[in-house]
Amino acid sequence: MNNLMIIGQYVPGDSVIHRLDPRTKITVIFFFVVIVFFANNLWSYSTLIIFALLSMFSSKVPIRFILKGLTPVWFLIIFTFLLHLFITKEGTKVVDFWIFEFYSGGILQGIAISIRFFLLILVTSLLTLTTTPIEITDAVEEMLAPLKKVKFPVHELALMMSISLRFIPTLMQETEKISRAQASRGVDYRTGPLKERIKAIVPLLVPLFVSAFKRAEELAMAMEARGYRGGEGRSKLRELRIEKIDIGIYIFFIIVAAIVFATRSYG
Amino acid sequence: MDIIFKNVTHIYQPRSPFEHIALKDISLFIPSGSFVAVIGHTGSGKSTLISHLNGLSLPTEGEIRIGEFTLTKDKKPENLMELRSRVGVVFQYPEHQLFEESVRKDIAFGPKNFGVSEEEIESRIREVLPAVGLSESLLARSPFDLSGGQMRRVAIAGVLATKPEVIVLDEPTAGLDPRGQKEIMEMFYHLHHSENLTTVLVTHSMEDALKYADYVIILNKGKKYMEGKPEDIFIQKEALHQVGLDVPEIVEFIASFEEKFQTKIPFHNQSISQLAQHIAEQLRGVG
Numbered sequence: 001m002n003n004l005m006i007i008g009q010y011v012p013g014d015s016v017i018h019r020l021d022p023r024t025k026i027t028v029i030f031f032f033v034v035i036v037f038f039a040n041n042l043w044s045y046s047t048l049i050i051f052a053l054l055s056m057f058s059s060k061v062p063i064r065f066i067l068k069g070l071t072p073v074w075f076l077i078i079f080t081f082l083l084h085l086f087i088t089k090e091g092t093k094v095v096d097f098w099i100f101e102f103y104s105g106g107i108l109q110g111i112a113i114s115i116r117f118f119l120l121i122l123v124t125s126l127l128t129l130t131t132t133p134i135e136i137t138d139a140v141e142e143m144l145a146p147l148k149k150v151k152f153p154v155h156e157l158a159l160m161m162s163i164s165l166r167f168i169p170t171l172m173q174e175t176e177k178i179s180r181a182q183a184s185r186g187v188d189y190r191t192g193p194l195k196e197r198i199k200a201i202v203p204l205l206v207p208l209f210v211s212a213f214k215r216a217e218e219l220a221m222a223m224e225a226r227g228y229r230g231g232e233g234r235s236k237l238r239e240l241r242i243e244k245i246d247i248g249i250y251i252f253f254i255i256v257a258a259i260v261f262a263t264r265s266y267g
Numbered sequence: 268m269d270i271i272f273k274n275v276t277h278i279y280q281p282r283s284p285f286e287h288i289a290l291k292d293i294s295l296f297i298p299s300g301s302f303v304a305v306i307g308h309t310g311s312g313k314s315t316l317i318s319h320l321n322g323l324s325l326p327t328e329g330e331i332r333i334g335e336f337t338l339t340k341d342k343k344p345e346n347l348m349e350l351r352s353r354v355g356v357v358f359q360y361p362e363h364q365l366f367e368e369s370v371r372k373d374i375a376f377g378p379k380n381f382g383v384s385e386e387e388i389e390s391r392i393r394e395v396l397p398a399v400g401l402s403e404s405l406l407a408r409s410p411f412d413l414s415g416g417q418m419r420r421v422a423i424a425g426v427l428a429t430k431p432e433v434i435v436l437d438e439p440t441a442g443l444d445p446r447g448q449k450e451i452m453e454m455f456y457h458l459h460h461s462e463n464l465t466t467v468l469v470t471h472s473m474e475d476a477l478k479y480a481d482y483v484i485i486l487n488k489g490k491k492y493m494e495g496k497p498e499d500i501f502i503q504k505e506a507l508h509q510v511g512l513d514v515p516e517i518v519e520f521i522a523s524f525e526e527k528f529q530t531k532i533p534f535h536n537q538s539i540s541q542l543a544q545h546i547a548e549q550l551r552g553v554g
Contacts, residue, residue: 011284065284174363180323181364184356185425186348186380203376206366210411 009069010132016245017059017130022139024246028253029127035257036116043263045115051256052119059130066122066129073121077114084110133165135238142240155230163219171212178207268334268353268432268465270297270320275329277315289315291489292329297482302459302466304476304497307486308511313469314359316486317435320467321354322347333433352381355431359438361422362415370413370421371406377429388428395424399454416447423451427458433465434458440472452479473515477501477536485510498536517542 012018017025032051039045056066090105128136141158148154179189182203189200277290290312297303307313318324319331322338331338336350344350358364367373371392378388396403399420405413410421419439426434436455440448456479459466470476476483476497483500485493487510493500501507501518513519517539521532524546532545 062284064282068283177358178364180318181356181358181361183323184321184351184358185364185377185429186351188348188380203364203366207363210366211363 009129011061011065011129013060013130015058015060015130017055017126019245020130020249021240021242021246022131022135023143023240024242024249025127025131026136026139026143028249029123031253031257032123033120035260036119038264039116039260040112041263041265044260045112047256047259047263048119049115051253052122055126056122059126061126061129066125069125069129070118070121073117077117080117081110081114084113134162137162137165138236138238138240155234167212167215170215171208174211175204175208179204269299269332270433270465270467271295271332272319273330273332275319275326275331277312277319277324278327281327289489290326293486293489293491294329295484295491295494297465297467299465300463301482302456302480303468303482303484304480305467305469305484305486306471306473306476306512307492310488311486311510312489313486314437315489317356317437317467317469320433320435321351321356348381352429353431354433354435355426355429356435357423357426357437357439359441360419361426361439362410362418364425365410365418365422368409369407370401370410373410373421374425374428377425381429383429391428391430392424395427398427398458399424400450416443419443419451431464433467435467435469437469438471439468440470440475455479473501473513477515477517485512498534502534 032048036048039048056063085102085106086100088106088109089101089103091103091108093101094104094107095102137158140161141154144152144154144157179187182200183189185203187200187203189197192200272293272295275290275293276288279285279287279289293312293316305313305316315324319326319338320333322336322343325338325343326340328340333350333354336344336346338344365373367376374392374395375388378391383391392406393403396406401417401420401424405417405421410418413421423439434455439455440451443451452475455466455468458464459479468475468480480497483493483495483497484491485500485507492510493503493506501514504514504518504522507514514522518534521534521542524530525532530549532542532549537545
């Protein structure tokens with residue numbers, strides 16, 4: 001399987017971060033993402049970086065693994081840095097090299113934006129690294145519950161979400177299996193002209209669709225056989241509960257936010 | 268083609284929290300023309316083992332030789348297609364790989380990829396259809412209109428049409444009714460002899476292994492646990508039980524018969540009627 005597909009892959013564990021209520025995680029991360037855009041000087045950035053690194057270390061997910069998962073994003077981070085370096089012409093001129101002129105403002109901007117990017121991706125991937133997809137959908141369902149009042153199909157949405165999340169690994173396995181079978185029959189996915197390679201996808205897609213539809217039908221039948229009829233009055237196996245630790249995290253986060261707002265420069 | 272594994276180890280997703288050692292230091296030798304059964308519990312590494320046989324997987328360590336092809340960690344043979352045309356693999360539930368609009372096209376898919384000419388493909392189709400027990404009237408039908416058993420036969424025909432020298436079967440009878448199971452196994456056994464194939468059969472069925480294989484390899488947790496002739500392996504009841512495997516019915520029967528009547532019946536892979544004759548003679552001798 002693809003080793004780069006790590007963003008979003010759940011790593012089982014029993015750390016503080018794993019045990020947090022998923023709603024807490026989602027809320028905190030949401031506001032973290034907002035606050036990242038308010039940081040604008042050394043102190044506010046340092047506060048956020050410390051917060052992010054603290055969460056990363058307390059999640060106990062191997063750091064090598066997290067960094068490896070960020071590989072596809074490094075390119076983006078470096079690209080934005082370079083973009084700012086070359087384009088922003090603020091502050092004093094620092095380097096004058098051949099046709100390039102680097103300004104202090106550009107370098108600082110570049111660093112700041114890259115840090116923003118890095119923080120955003122690090123924290124959001126921590127969510128999926130430490131939370132099972134089922135927990136996330138449960139949390140989404142709970143958090144959207146008020147919308148039921150305006151006839152928004154919250155439960156159905158959550159169900160759709162969890163079914164599709166549930167079947168991603170299955171479909172990936174299936175893809176792997178069928179592509180191996182077709183490769184054994186002489187399909188070449190890797191070399192040859194582009195037209196041939198696009199044609200090679202047909203023997204993969206057709207069986208995949210056939211089995212996906214079959215599976216959907218079987219799932220629907222199994223659900224009906226067990227009397228499933230939607231969210232009304234349905235109880236849950238795992239009740240989400242806000243514990244002391246969640247409240248602790250909220251308070252901690254509010255302090256972090258307060259520090260960011262207190263230290264950022266205004267004007 | 269001889270198949271040689273030299274200290275082969277295969278690790279999935281190495282150096283990640285999902286690291287999984289599927290095969291560990293496996294060495295084995297499968298001579299050309301033999302019928303080998305690979306047996307093991309779910310997760311024992313059987314499927315990983317066979318995916319090395321046509322270069323779908325490469326060993327993480329060690330070396331594999333299949334005929335003149337060599338597979339190592341970072342060396343795929345340049346003529347991988349050639350290897351795949353000579354080693355046919357019938358995967359578990361092979362009917363899942365059908366995709367063409369007609370049975371004819373689906374059977375022709377493999378040989379076409381390997382560059383076989385149209386006329387040759389046509390003659391191969393005529394050849395493999397009776398071998399898998401399908402009638403030519405099905406050729407124009409869509410494979411998705413057929414019954415499960417027929418679909419499987421079409422898929423198998425598609426593999427046979429590439430005329431492999433080695434055929435790898437990954438639980439080819441899974442999900443079939445008893446009669447279908449027997450027919451499919453008889454068919455492969457027949458092909459093994461008539462086409463002079465080297466056959467590697469992955470199975471859960473001790474009965475099939477005993478009946479068809481002339482060599483048995485037992486895997487447990489990615490390691491080679493036992494290997495030998497079926498009649499030598501299957502009498503080691505204790506050792507087999509330890510890795511969650513049973514002995515074939517006939518061996519079980521002989522064991523309880525011996526215990527009950529305090530006699531000895533040597534097991535040499537005899538058929539049920541031979542065994543019955545032997546017992547009858549012995550009883551007559553006693554009486």
